[in-house]
Structure formats: C-alpha cells, structure tokens
Amino acid sequence: MKIGEMAKKTGCKVVTIRYYEKEGLLEKPGRTEGNYRLYGQDDQERLEFILHCRKHGMQLAEIRKLLAFRDRPQRDCTWITELIDAHIGNVDGQIAALQHLKKHLEELRQRCAGGRNGDNCGIMQSLDSLNACCASCARCAPDAGRE
Amino acid sequence: MKIGEMAKKTGCKVVTIRYYEKEGLLEKPGRTEGNYRLYGQDDQERLEFILHCRKHGMQLAEIRKLLAFRDRPQRDCTWITELIDAHIGNVDGQIAALQHLKKHLEELRQRCAGGRNGDNCGIMQSLDSLNACCASCARCAPDAGRE
C-alpha cells in the first residue's frame, strides 16, 4: 500500500509517517517506479505499535527502546516494567502539579467577581504580588521568606 | 543591579531573562559602560509578574496581553476573568486526559508481573495489539470497530 492508505488505516498523518521514518522509528520502505513509498503489513503493525505507545504518552526515545526490544526480544524484560512504572510516576507528578495549579487558579478567579474596574482588578493585583496565593504555599514558593 | 543579581533575586535564569527581553516581555534595560544590562526595581517587578503568570501555567502570548493591560489598565477587565476561566477549563481537560492515561498505564502494568521472558512479555503484546486495553475504550479508540 502507499503512504496515504496506511495513513488512513492507522489514523496517522502522512507527514507523521515520513517523520517517523526520518527519525528511524520506521524502516525505509521499498519504492514504486515513480518513487512512491510502498508499505506492507509489517510496516503497518510497527506503526500501530508506535501509535499505541504514543497514545500512552511515551516519548519517541522510549519507543525507540521498546522497538529495539521488539525486534530482538531478550530473556529479561524487567526493565520494561520499570519503564512503565517510571512513566506512571511521571504522569502522577503531572496530575498533582496540575491539580495544584488549578487550586491556585480558582483562588485567583475568586478575586475578580467580574465587571470590576481595571485600576483595582483583584486578579492583576494578585498576579503582581502573589502574596494571597502563593507566598504562603510551600510548593509554589519554597523561598517565600526571602521576599 | 546586573542581570545575575536579578536572576538570583527572582529565581529566574539569566538566559531566560534575556529570552524574555528578546520576546518583548521585558523592556530593553539601560547598559553600563561595559555594555552590561542594568535593571531597576520596576524591571524586577515586571519579571516577577511574568514568573507568577508562568507559575500559573499561562502562555507567553497570554502574559503579553496581561502585561499590556498592566501597562495601561482600562475600564473593563472582564476579559481577564474569561481568560482565567478558559485557562481553568484547559487545565481541567489536561487533568482528565492524564487520569485516563494513568488508568491505561496501570492496566498495562498489570500485564507484566516482572521477571517474565521477553518472548511473551504481556506488556509488549498489549502494546502490539492494544485489544485488552484501548480497543474497548471509546475515548481511546472511537473507531475501534473498524479494526
């Protein structure tokens, strides 16, 4: 199949397929007489593997490792478990950071009930001083005592 | 003060300060005879405003708008509330996506109890087929029926 067909089958954009090839995640495929890329079932499966990993938020570097393993599986695959665990920890951290951020944003939001004048907009004042919000928050301002 | 001192006071890296200047968020400061940047209290406060906004996950483009307003406050600041609201919605979406991702990762993690052989590593198999995990999940594979 040509690149467009594989793109349609996998839901991946044509440019992204070419990008993955350039990055060495996909092998250089054969070509038609007219220099069009020609893919087979294997290529499609490899691409789907990549897309599944991406769906799980993995980085291309991680996927590269997994692909190498996939190409030549070895006895020990505990590192994969570790990789996934590290990845989960990563995601956990991101969630925590975002939830914390949301709390601050909601506090900030409270400071403006809407329709205020610009001169004494509570939001702007908060962003200026940050004292009501972050100064007292160890996570945001571990060095708050200095200010 | 010179750039290094302001960096230390604000916890912002020197290169980042120069970057903000290049991006027009900070004004071009005066210079010493030896061409070193010289900052005052105003500059520090402006930088802190920027850093506070960044801490709230705002993009530089948004901060640019807020800075323009800060420079010349107008009657109506309802758009700021809207901006914050949109921002909160954004953060909410990110959290939801990450929590969903985490669920999948944990399912994936279950497939390998550790110490398995590479040939039949459950994680790799899942990433290959994705059938146990995502195919049945409307959020991940809205087109799952096609496969």
Add this chain to the structure above:
DNA sequence: AGTAATGTCTATAGTAGCTGGAGAATCAAG
C-alpha cells in the same frame, strides 16, 4: 488523447519556551 484533480515527493522553516555552547569582552580580587 488531453486535462484536471489528487496524491506523493523533497527540502526547508516554523511552532513553544527555553537551554546549551562558542568565543570574546568586562570586572573584581589577590
């Protein structure tokens, strides 16, 4: 057979928000 529309090719540059390095100049301390 001609033509128009679509698909594909390569190459390059841009996105966000910085980070890092090279090589030169300046400055403070001993």
Add this chain to the structure above:
DNA sequence: CTTGATTCTCCAGCTACTATAGACATTACT
C-alpha cells in the same frame, strides 16, 4: 598582572510535529 567569575552576542538544539513551496506521478473524467 593574572586568575576566575560574570557578562556579552550569536547560533544551534531540544520535542514532536506541522506547514509551506515547487515539482513529479497517478488517476479519473471527458
């Protein structure tokens, strides 16, 4: 006077793509 720290400018790189331009190939329709 020398050493080391700081600063300067400029340019390249990071992630994972996306967008654009200009040319060639293929397909569909008349």
